[in-house]
Amino acid sequence: MRPTVYPVSRAALAATALALLAACATVGGRAPRAPLTSPTTTRQSYIIAGASLPAERAMIDVIAARWPQLLSGDLPRGSAGQATSVDRFAVYDQRGGFLGGPDYLLAVRARDVRELRRLTALEEYAKYGQRHPAGAVVLTWNSDR
Numbered sequence: 109m110r111p112t113v114y115p116v117s118r119a120a121l122a123a124t125a126l127a128l129l130a131a132c133a134t135v136g137g138r139a140p141r142a143p144l145t146s147p148t149t150t151r152q153s154y155i156i157a158g159a160s161l162p163a164e165r166a167m168i169d170v171i172a173a174r175w176p177q178l179l180s181g182d183l184p185r186g187s188a189g190q191a192t193s194v195d196r197f198a199v200y201d202q203r204g205g206f207l208g209g210p211d212y213l214l215a216v217r218a219r220d221v222r223e224l225r226r227l228t229a230l231e232e233y234a235k236y237g238q239r240h241p242a243g244a245v246v247l248t249w250n251s252d253r
Contacts, residue, residue: 161218
């Protein structure tokens with residue numbers, strides 16, 4: 109035989125459950141912190157569409173403005189001794205062809221690029237088998253080169 113639960117009992121159980129959940133949600137009288145999110149830490153911030161690029165600028169200037177840490181400054185932790193190149197980052201095309209290091213981007217104009225994608229060092233290693241201290245950038249060209 110199943111026990112009968114009356115509507116009043118259900119309301120009392122629901123109220124008790126809500127009170128317990130509310131008590132568990134606060135720690136030490138403080139509400140839990142919301143996770144920190146910023147545009148620079150989302151994966152979408154690692155992609156720049158060609159339509160948003162200034163046409164006559166060199167891609168090295170675009171990278172310097174968007175991700176200055178790729179060109180100078182401290183390298184990510186754990187990158188010392190694990191990199192396979194002296195360049196800070198690598199440049200690949202969308203088909204996986206290695207184009208060069210940061211110097212390659214001096215001759216590339218933004219008008220020629222449909223999309224620029226940044227990869228971390230681990231993503232570069234997983235995709236291309238190479239590991240540069242600051243990772244890599246992948247260029248998708250406007251026209252098939």
